[in-house]
Amino acid sequence: MTSAPQFDPITFQVLWSRAINIADEMATTLVQTAFSTVVRDNHDFAVGIYDAKGDLIAQANQSTPGQLYCMQRVMKDLLETCPSHTLAKGDVLIANDPWLGSGHTPDIFIATPTFRGDDLVGFGVTCAHHTDIGGRLAAPDAREVYEEGIIIPITKLYDKGQPNELLFQLIERNVRIPHRILGDLRAQMAANHFGGQRLVEFLDESGLDQLSDLTDAVAAQTEQNMRSQIAALPDGVFENEIELEEEDPAGKRLVICSRLEVRGDEIFIDYAGTSLQVPLPINSVLNMTTAYSTFAIKCALTPHSPNNKGTSAPIHVSAPEGSILNPTFPAAVMHRTAIVFYCVQAIFQQLAAVKPDRVMAPCGTYPLWVERFAGKDHEGNPYVVAFNAQGGQGARFDQDGVATTVFPANVSSTSIELLEAEAPLLCDRKQLITDSGGPGRQRGGLGQEVVLRNLAKDDALLSLSGGRFHIAAPGMDGGGQGTLGIIRLDGGSPEPRRRQALLGQDGTALFAYPGGGGYGPPYERDPAMVLDDVRKGYVSRERAETDYGLVLSNDGTAVDTQATIRKRAS
Structure with a gap:
């Protein structure tokens, strides 16, 4: 101490x-x-x-x-x-x-x-x-x-x-x-x-x-403060393995293996068994792995304490050298959030066994989505802009997930007006996606759909990122998963993963950002909250009936309480 x-x-x-x-x-x-x-x-x-x-x-x-x-x-x-x-x-x-x-x-x-x-x-x-x-x-x-x-x-x-x-x-x-x-x-x-x-x-x-x-x-x-919170947890070992949608050169999906041990007033996190580093820009150096592992513990145990050397003193993080969580130079690392954000998911899932009210279901914001456009504007001047928009957060024990807001990074979304002012781009559409939040007692945060159009006569070079194209954010404690992410260029087939592409004049890029996972069984959600979601367009009538067991009036404006009770009990 x-x-x-x-x-x-x-x-x-x-x-x-x-x-x-x-x-x-x-x-x-x-x-x-x-x-x-x-x-x-x-x-x-x-x-x-x-x-x-x-x-x-x-x-x-x-x-x-x-x-x-x-x-x-x-x-x-x-x-x-x-x-x-x-x-x-x-x-x-x-x-x-x-x-x-x-x-x-x-x-x-x-x-x-x-x-x-x-x-x-x-x-x-x-x-x-x-x-x-x-x-x-x-x-x-x-x-x-x-x-x-x-x-x-x-x-x-x-x-x-x-x-x-x-x-x-x-x-x-x-x-x-x-x-x-x-x-x-x-x-x-x-x-x-x-x-x-x-x-x-x-x-x-x-x-x-x-x-x-x-x-x-x-x-x-x-x-x-941190040691006292750790000491209040029961001693024990909690293990987790998360399959990622990223693949190694042999086509095998990468995994994060996590072993969290509570020992007295200290926590030991070991990522032994995690996949080896890959020739892709998704590797996370040990600094970042330690940072987000420590941050996850802090969020769950001491969210209101300051950040300093005292925060990390009782938390020990290790990862095998040469793995995707501790790569050796000169590994590619540009998009390391494609990997490291899942450390937060792993730790929250482990802590859910002892602190279910202090953790969050997995988010649609793993990894961070930041699309970059580069080209020449109407006057022929070069431009480079980053467009930052996000999907939905996972739900918590007693709160719905926050829509279109990044976690665990603490950054803001790009203003459409500023994007259009700094680059020859036009936003055709920006709206929440109905039914994108995972169903649960607490609903997952909604994702959003954004369509951007290139107005310049020259091609725009688009650097695609994003994730959760194949593995949706799962729910927690009986909650359902959020929706997948999708990128389409010029109305074509979904893009399979990160790459660079050219967007011609009047070409469009559609980004459908993933939803967050739900928390708790959907049938336990207050019918009044489900009805409110239907009225706001967050949940469709069909999903309210199938996922949440609601029985609505013919016009969909009221809940048939007794019929809902019978349906949920059946």
Whole structure:
């Protein structure tokens, strides 16, 4: 157990709340100065304040868990590569190596040391997903990481206030839309700089000499909370195996094997038996595997505690080297959510045996759907845009699944209006899909259908992603599965999996996003809730009758209560 200096409760809460506020202000700065929709509108980023030892003290509320959990590892590696005595005012450090960071090249980490006088007191750190990082556009069928863009080891982007012009030129010459990529990098630096100013003000006003005492106090409390929640679980071993729709080169479907052991106040998660890494861009580096495994435990046991080193201290994650959950360089990793999100499903299914009211049924948002379009607009200027829309979340013990909202990543959907403003694309249709949520006592979240049309005279290069084309999100505790995902180009047959395609002038791309799994037996759902779903178009009358055992009046506006009771009992 981590020991820490003592603060009285009021002082502790005031100091920690101030630190969180600084991180939130950094996130606001990043959003307001970013150039791309991915950062500005999808909020695909993480923001944190770190002490001089590289330990997280506070995160912005709008931070994606994968990037945030990996940021701690980045900071430790950064201080090994660039020890504190080698850092100076005006330094800015950069890295996007997937094996050091959050698992793929578009996520670029920027860390800015903060000095108070001559003393290093902390770091402002941001990680942002960049629309383009070179290589093949989103590399949907890459075999090696070399196809997925430039890799930047930990290095200085600024040295004592002087820009590393060669590195800036290298980035500029390797990306399709350099003004947006460099603009987002500068937005990250602006956020870090702002956070550094606020951090010095915070230390001056609070009377603290440095941040480590507060960092240790927050981490100690977090660790104590996590250990107490784990200790309340019965000791035992819970095993799970999930078959994925992805295949190895021999055509055999990949599997994630998970063994979760509760031992006292610690949890051990081992992925032994998981499939070997594959020549596809779906492998998840151990950083990301650990991040989402830890996040799943936190969601179930301590959802309201902060994220820091105390969160992960009692949680131990291992995966065989050379597997899809711990691949060796130079494995392709661009679309690692096609694999790693299922770690959350595996752990929730294991914890359902002891904490059924704290977990979620599998989601239609495993994996993350992000489609990328690239081409030339009406004036002949190049564009690259990412379209982020999602299916339905799984239902919970006492709540329906949330429609069209991603989990476990914490990103927002792309605004249709902004998409149409930044690219020659037109949205023909965007609507919820009736009956897409898995039936259950609590219904799974609905998916949606989106149709986009290319208005430009030139072809648009479309990089397809997505998933759950063959294996739907299953239900939990008797709940039913959600619907499958579908992609159709120009009204043709469903696309089998990720690939690149050309969309001609007036060509259309249809995306039907999967629904989430239901929770609990459908016949236990309140008939009034089913009727409300029918009225809203979430559930059809036919499925209300077959899946939920409802008997409706002839006009479908009321429930025949007695007939429904008899039907459900038969």
